[in-house]
Amino acid sequence: MKIAFFNTLEIYKNIFPIDDNNREINAYKLTNIIITGHNLYYPNVLLKTENNIVLPLLERTMSLKSSTIYEKENMNFNYCEKPIKTICDDPLFFFIYNTDNYFHFIYDSLPYLISYIQLKLEIPGLKLLMQYPNEQKKDMYPFVVEFLEILNITKTDIILLDECTQYKEIYISTSYTHDLDSNLPPRKEIYNFYQNIVKSINENYVIPTLNTPKKIYVSRRTWLHNDFSNIGTNYTTRRKLVNEDELVEKLKTQGYEEVFTERLTTIEKILYFSNATHVVGAIGGGISNVLFSPKTTKLEAIVSPTFLDVNTRFKYSLDCVDVYYNFNTEHFEKTEFKTYMxxxxxxxxxxxxxxxxxxxxxxxxxxxxxxxxxxxxxxxxxxxxxxxxxxxxxxxxxxxxxxxx
Structure with missing residues (x-):
């Protein structure tokens, strides 16, 4: 069967008009849906309606120079009918996006919830349709659960997909960071969204014993603790800064405190970065937490070789503060082919x-x-x-x- 892009369907609701980058945020409504696809995990989920099969996202993987597997297959899919065992009458918001990688979760996936919050004003019973991060993981990372809780989304607001269930109605939103062009600046609403999260935490959560450092070094030395339960996709043991020990010692003499963001709760993380005046770290998910920092925070982003050549869009998560990009880096291996290439x-x-x-x-x-x-x-x-x-x-x-x- 031929697959249709979700944004070719009739618009259910315009949430935000076209901005300076031609990004427009719309919601689309599907009815009587069955979940299918090459597998039932991001980014391979398809939505089968009575009339067609719909690809519910338009996202590009920059490091693989590719879009979805379906676009490589000329938007065709060999659909096999499966028995329907249950009917779900709850209205659902499609939220099967990247929850495996911390940066992509907070920068790409979380902003979809701006649309969810808007739709929920007129559809009070709206819940999230979700899936586990990958085929080998059978629960959500703590950072995913905690961010949802901060937004007042609890377990009762989440339904995990099931291929033998027919869903009465599913709402899909265009992306605030992908869709039209993944390398374009995001919708400005996302920055207000992050700062509103900071405001909510400051108003609703008090941690009397938490003393956050003003000068933070975001560490990649995960081998000091080997706790990967809340790190998501882990590149610290691959994109490794081989002389990081030396860097840490130097920064400590300048008043920086080494911080392992993967070992902080989400609330702690946000408080750390919203209170920090100075942040230093290798480019990656850890320093993208400056999305929760004030504009005056000074960030030194140490850029590993070729990172921004591939992931230019990563800068949109850092340029919200006073950032300096340090390119004084080089590969450890000098060969044509390198480990983890x-x-x-x-x-x-x-x-x-x-x-x-x-x-x-x-x-x-x-x-x-x-x-x-x-x-x-x-x-x-x-x-x-x-x-x-x-x-x-x-x-x-x-x-x-x-x-x-």
């Missing part, structure tokens, strides 16, 4: 990440399905490939690197 076979049937390099061969981790990020806590298939049979997808985006201190 992403590659694909020239036939295009395997896309993966280099685990080991020896002689003229590469050991590559890969999956059979669409994969938006290599979560270090997941297990992957591996294959040995000849260097001459693969093409590089990046130039060492997630490879180890050195900072010129």
């Amino acid at each position: 992403r590659v694909k076979t020239k036939e295009g049937n395997i896309v993966g990440e280099i685990e080991k390099i020896y002689d003229n061969k590469l050991l590559v981790s890969y999956t059979d399905g669409s994969n938006t990020g290599w979560n270090a806590q997941n297990e992957y298939k591996q294959i040995e490939l000849n260097m001459e049979d693969v093409e590089k997808l990046d130039n060492g985006l997630n490879s180890t690197w050195i900072y010129d201190i």
